Amino acid sequence: MTAPPGIERVLFTEEQVNQRIREVAAEISAKYQGRDLKLIAVLKGAVFFLTALARAIEIPLKVDFLAISSFSNHAKGGAPGMVRIAKDLDHPIQDEDILLVEDIVDTGFTTRYLLQTLAGREPRSLGICTLLDRTARRIVQVPVDYRCFEIPDRFVVGCGLDHKQRYRNLGYIAVMNPEAGD
Ligand code: IMP
Ligand code: MG
Numbered sequence: 378m379t380a381p382p383g384i385e386r387v388l389f390t391e392e393q394v395n396q397r398i399r400e401v402a403a404e405i406s407a408k409y410q411g412r413d414l415k416l417i418a419v420l421k422g423a424v425f426f427l428t429a430l431a432r433a434i435e436i437p438l439k440v441d442f443l444a445i446s447s448f449s450n451h452a453k454g455g456a457p458g459m460v461r462i463a464k465d466l467d468h469p470i471q472d473e474d475i476l477l478v479e480d481i482v483d484t485g486f487t488t489r490y491l492l493q494t495l496a497g498r499e500p501r502s503l504g505i506c507t508l509l510d511r512t513a514r515r516i517v518q519v520p521v522d523y524r525c526f527e528i529p530d531r532f533v534v535g536c537g538l539d540h541k542q543r544y545r546n547l548g549y550i551a552v553m554n555p556e557a558g559d
Pocket of ligand 1: 422481482485487488532533534539540
């Protein structure tokens, strides 16, 4: 695919992303050997990372998905950071080893909400694995167990991350000027 308008620079190439996913998958395979691993992702952004990660993990695992609506501004009817479940998981997670797979942990509001919601369902363990971590913008602290890349405080697209629902299918991670991308 040709570089979309508004792309400023590639942060991580497809090869770098795939290599890093393999490294993290190896860590997860070792850590969860002999356990009851389930990967959970939020539709839609994290699905791209989840499938790549799952294929690189070398132990049996299950997957499940949920969808959320976040109200990032008052016009949409909520305070900043408000999140609710729009489509729940298909199955219970009680006594399972759950790894919440995120595309990006930014302010941390979404991840904290998901952690609290999942923790209430009594999994045996609950961890976080994120493709991207932007700690510069963190507002609420969340315990990230695995992360592929730390990124600067710039808007990015690719590998599941979108701008107005586009560019999720880029194999690389790129910095984008959101105003130039329409
Ligand atoms: P948080 O609740 O602020 O951590 O928001 C995380 C969510 O915001 C992610 O799951 C993404 O959907 C979205 N998001 C945050 N930063 C970016 C970005 O740079 N590009 C695309 N989506 C982003
Ligand atoms: Mg998005």
